[in-house]
Amino acid sequence: MAIPCQACEKNSACVHLTDIRPSGEAVERHLCESCAMKEGVAVKPHTMSATVLEEFIKQGLGLKSLAERVCPQCGASFKDFHEQGLLGCPYDYTAFADLLKPIIEKAQEGAARHTGKTPGPSDENARRQATLSRLQRSLKQAVEAEQYETAARLRDEIRTLEER
Template sequence: MLCENCGKNEAAIHLTQIQNNETSSRHLCEPCAEAMGLSTGGQPATAPLADFIAQMGKSMAAETVAAAGTCPSCGLTLTDFKKTGRLGCARCYSTFDTSLRGLLRKLHGGTQHSGKVYLPPDPTETDRTARVVSLRRSLARAVEAEDFERAAALRDQIRRLEAGQEA
């Protein structure tokens, strides 16, 4: 598609504007977009979730930063986390536990994991038990929702796990 402004170059910027509930789209090449005062980038794209977490991290108090220290495993500091929105390793969760609780509560509504449990290829008894507990909660929700096909499938998975088979 050619630039709507000059008609010569290939359009690289696709601008959509909504004003007074009316949508207008323009397709511009980089030189025309720059001439109109639009930034054409130059910075690498970042993950929206990482940006959001970084913004949430900026609201953490300065005394929390001093108290948390540095992760002994990867060397990440809470200040680094606030800048990037990413933790360095699994041990960061326990290192920055007190600082992350408020952030996780804001993002997820709680700090207790309630999703699926990862089951490694050769699960230990603890992993199997955690998986069975998770499946039982899902089974209860399926029964409450009267989704009996899903409930039957979950029941069968639970039986296989309790028998020591792979689910």
């Protein structure tokens, strides 16, 4: 069963983010492609081939052998994975390793291991905005506490950051 997008609640989530709050708490968010793009998350287009079974048939694997292949831990078949796009458990990676490797390499542009995503320009902008907000709060507190030297230093830091 697909996870619904937490933003629009209409589409299935295909982007899964883990946000780290200032307290260090990790919060997972699940978004559809369009909501992720609205939040500035670059979504690289990649789709699992609809003809995965055909590719395996060309390699000499028949439909019957794929349908019969079952994970000994959870009982999920490779056919289940193909229909749902989800594996049943972590052991499926081992049970279907030879079948999954070409799919993973295709999705990872030739790499057999997931290397993750690098932060995009929007992430840098978000960090800058968070730093500005923190400095502005500190400036306000310094002025209220009549710590004018600290306030002047914070004011200068804010100006420098805003000029970038």
